[in-house]
Structure formats: structure tokens, C-alpha cells
Amino acid sequence: MIDRDRIDDLNRPLLDAHDRDVDHLADRLDRTAVDFEGVVETLRRLRVAVPSWALGTGGTRFGRFPIGGEPRTTEEKIDDIAVLDALTRANGAVSLHVPWDDPRDPAALREHAAQRGVAFDAMNSNTFQDNPQTTRDGDLTYKFGSLANVDAAVREVAVAHNQHVIDLGDELGSDALTVWLADGTNHPGQADLRDQFERTAEGLKAIHDHLPEGWRMFTEHKPFEPAFYSTVNQDWGSSLLLAQAAGERASCLVDLGHHLPNANIEQVVSRLAMVGRLGGFHFNDSKYGDDDLTTGSIKPFQLFLIFNELLRAGDGSLPELAYMLDQSHNVKDPLEDLLQSTEALLLAYAQALAIDRDALAEAQHANDAARAQQVLQDAFRTDLRPALAEARRRDGGALDPLATFREVGYRADTIAERGSGAAATGL
């Protein structure tokens, strides 16, 4: 754990420069009628969940290079998130993945997390790999799909697994289930596309019917991988149809990497929000496909435009959705990558909050494309990082999270405690 006093000590030498940056930004925002105080206080309320599979190094099909000191248990994953949150004050929630995390004593795990100020965000089921729990000791397989499988017995265990994840989540204090399916085909003609879709819709409905009071579920689309000819839930249109078929508490989750190249993701966000079926996000960034790179590292303008649409959907405030990072940390220390991702996410949010919305609406109604672009660019090119730092400072976080993380030597501590060969569960 990181001591709050230690963070304060490391903030102290940075405070003078920070205060000057704050004054400058407040003055700059004032000129476009944006209230600096309002931006800071709004930023303080955003919580971005961390998935339990992101605390270890990620791998590709070519290899994996663990850095040592990775969490060996779900408890240690939660400890890492608590450290992250101590620095950012924006990450106090974990999104578990079952069976990579399948606690034997949910009540004890819930207590462990509560003591560290970590809540349980959406649960994630896994029917893309065979495992004893979900496939009755090996006599059934997800090789040819789970909810879309032609074999009713396989569909049954897939539904049962999702219901188990809901029950577990309920014990932990979660209130949502995210369903991403690998179901699809690799070869034209391999399966009947329509039958696959209808079987999946039926399975999702059975899962939806199992949701406890106050729970939601999310369907997450993806156009390819691991199925490379077709996927059952390939795009936002399919995801919307599946959510509608599942029931009224089902909505769509948008993973930024799960689109074909150059898709207008902000427009997808706008459409789903318009029909009341936008449920949440998996944030990451990509150059080519589902690259799972650091949020905001490749296309920061796209991220800003997504937050602009979210604020449009929420009439100036962010809708209550599930906001989560979903990345693969292949060469960076996972915690450092998560610090940078959280910073990028909050920055895009702050930039969107800095948009002069009245001026934008006026330009749009006047068909003034040049002025509309200028309004957006004014916000996007304003350096809002002092507002983020101020939001963190007010909650006892670090003015410079990455430098603080390195200075306190947390990774060296985990290597000493957990071992240089410790590797987290996950992909």
C-alpha cells in the first residue's frame, strides 16, 4: 500500500508550479464561459474500473514477457488496484473475470476489497475457453461456440456459467454482467448465420431472466477474432438486436478496439445512447484492430469526440454507465500503463467539459462548419492537465502519478514479496 503522507511529501515540491498552472487554466476557461471549479469537481466524480486481467503483463500468440511481482491471487490484484487508486483517486473498482478469478470465499474477498476501498464493477463471463467448471469435466467443448452452438447441451452449460457469474457477482456486491462471446465461424458455410444468431438471442434471454433486482447486463460486439470469417455479435447493430431480444435491462457495451478500421465510433455511441441502449465502455486504443493499446495514445481526438457525444447524451453531464479500461500491457509495467490510460481518459473527459456547448449549437444551427470546428478545437487544444491534477490533489492523490509510483518503489516491493517469476492469470 502507498502511504498518503508519502504522496503528500512527493506532491509538495510540485505545488508552486501546479498553482500557477491552475490560475492560468482557470483564466483561459473563464474566457469561454467554462467554470474551472465545475470541471474539477465533475472530474472528481468519475470512476474507471480496472479489469482483473490487466494487472499482469499481456501476451500475444508469439509470446509473453512477465515483469515479475505480478499479482498471484485475486486479493493481490485488488491490492494493486488500491495502489493505483491511491495515486489517481479514479480507479477504485475491479471488474472480475470468471473463471480466471473464481473466489472460493466471496464474502472474504468482498471484505478484503472493502477494506481497501475497492468496489466490484461489472462481472465478465468466459465461454471462449474450455474449463472443467463450464464444460462438465471435458465431455463438452466450446470449440464450435457457446450460446450459438448447435449442441443444446453446450448451450445449456454456457447459460449456466453466466448464471453462476451473476450469482457470484451478487455475493460480491457487483450489479452488472458483461457478455462477450467468441462465437462465430472461420469458414463460409461452416454454420447457419441466422440460426447462430437466434440461438444466441435465446441464451441471452435466459441469462437476462436470471438477473437479480437492480442488475444490468451488457452485450459486447466484436467483428473478428478469434473467429475470422464471421462473429455472431459482430457490430453495434447486432449488439442492439441481441440486447433488445435479451430484455429491457440489457444494453450494449462499446469496446473501442472492437470495430472495423475507421469506424465512426462516436456516432455508434450517439446512436446507442439515443435509443437508451448504451451500457458501458471498454477503453483502449488501436492502430489496426483490437490492439488493446494505452487509451488515448493513438487517437486522442476520437476519445474526445466520444466524450462529447456522451455529454450530449447526458445533457451536459456524463450518463451513468460502466466505464472500464480493457487493455493488454505487453511491454509496459501494467500499473504504469493503467496510470497513463486513466490520465488520458480523464483528459478527454475534461476537454469535452471545456467545450462551449452553446457556441457549438449556435454554429450547428447556422450551418457554420468553420465556427463549429473552431469551438471543438478550442477545447481540444486547451491543456486541461492542471484540472486533472487538481482533482487528484483534492482527493489526496498524486500530482504526478507516474513519477510518484516510481519514487515509492511499489514494483520493487511486489517483486520482493511475490517473486520475480510471479505471473497473473489471464490471456
Ligand SMILES: [Mn+2]
Ligand atoms: Mn472488451
